[in-house]
Amino acid sequence: SSSESVGEKLDYKITGIDPGAGIMQATEKAIDEYGLEDWTVTSGSSAAMTAALKKAYDAEEPIIVTGWTPHWKFAEYDLKYLEDPKGVYGGEEEIHTIGRLGLKEDMPEAHQILSNFNWSEDDMGAVMIEIKDGEKPEVAAQNWIDANPEKVAEWTDGVEKVDGDKIKLAYVAWDSEIASTNVMKLVLEDIGYDVTMSQVEAGPMWTAVADGSADASLAAWLPLTHATYAKEFDGKFEDLGISMTGVKIGLVVPTYMEIDSIEDLAK
Numbered sequence: 001s002s003s004e005s006v007g008e009k010l011d012y013k014i015t016g017i018d019p020g021a022g023i024m025q026a027t028e029k030a031i032d033e034y035g036l037e038d039w040t041v042t043s044g045s046s047a048a049m050t051a052a053l054k055k056a057y058d059a060e061e062p063i064i065v066t067g068w069t070p071h072w073k074f075a076e077y078d079l080k081y082l083e084d085p086k087g088v089y090g091g092e093e094e095i096h097t098i099g100r101l102g103l104k105e106d107m108p109e110a111h112q113i114l115s116n117f118n119w120s121e122d123d124m125g126a127v128m129i130e131i132k133d134g135e136k137p138e139v140a141a142q143n144w145i146d147a148n149p150e151k152v153a154e155w156t157d158g159v160e161k162v163d164g165d166k167i168k169l170a171y172v173a174w175d176s177e178i179a180s181t182n183v184m185k186l187v188l189e190d191i192g193y194d195v196t197m198s199q200v201e202a203g204p205m206w207t208a209v210a211d212g213s214a215d216a217s218l219a220a221w222l223p224l225t226h227a228t229y230a231k232e233f234d235g236k237f238e239d240l241g242i243s244m245t246g247v248k249i250g251l252v253v254p255t256y257m258e259i260d261s262i263e264d265l266a267k
């Protein structure tokens with residue numbers, strides 16, 4: 001009923017994603033810093049979170065999800081970030097590409113392309129939307145590559161072809177990184193690499209690059225989101241550069257909900 005608080009309506013649960021994601025660590029911190037001791041963040045997956053969001057939104061029911069930009073959900077639904085006056089979720093974040101130590105010596109061509117990789121929210125969004133609408137990730141990625149040869153050429157111009165060298169890209173099944181990793185897989189295959197994509201959770205992704213069992217990852221969110229991993233593995237990975245700026249994480253709700261700030265959850 002309308003007299004219930006949002007906490008009572010939601011049984012004090014925030015719908016989260018895979019454990020170990022930076023946004024999950026940030027949400028635990030937010031629960032602490034905003035005094036939300038009755039609240040918990042449920043862990044699951046990016047796909048389960050978007051399914052729960054669709055179900056609640058279609059029924060115009062309350063829901064709070066751990067959300068991020070870029071993501072197709074903002075094109076699909078009327079959503080807003082809850083204000084975060086304590087800055088727990090950081091401000092503008094960046095997506096970085098990280099590589100194992102030794103990558104430059106072992107695979108100079110891949111190192112060059114991975115370091116050159118950058119694209120816009122619209123570029124990523126085009127791939128994410130096609131996948132959301134049911135297209136296979138690799139097909140959606142190929143469609144984008146076919147439509148953006150000049151962008152891909154910025155990454156690959158001047159890079160020599162290779163002859164079947166094996167390379168492993170670790171990533172987490174966030175819609176944003178499913179898009180970027182599928183594009184990079186095809187670009188590296190065009191140069192002659194035999195590419196394996198390894199889908200893991202955030203902690204194992206950083207661990208794989210740090211211990212060299214993966215060659216690179218396009219799914220590092222910095223400076224704040226993955227700060228704990230970057231610190232834990234400081235000196236054990238190479239930051240190959242920023243592939244996208246102006247990204248963001250936070251608590252996201254449908255605009256039909258009256259709450260505007262994380263502080264409103266404490267009431």
Ligand SMILES: C[SH](C)CC(=O)O
Pocket residue numbers: 017020021022023024068174176202221225226249
């Ligand atoms: C879910 S965001 C793409 C990244 C993160 O929170 O670790």
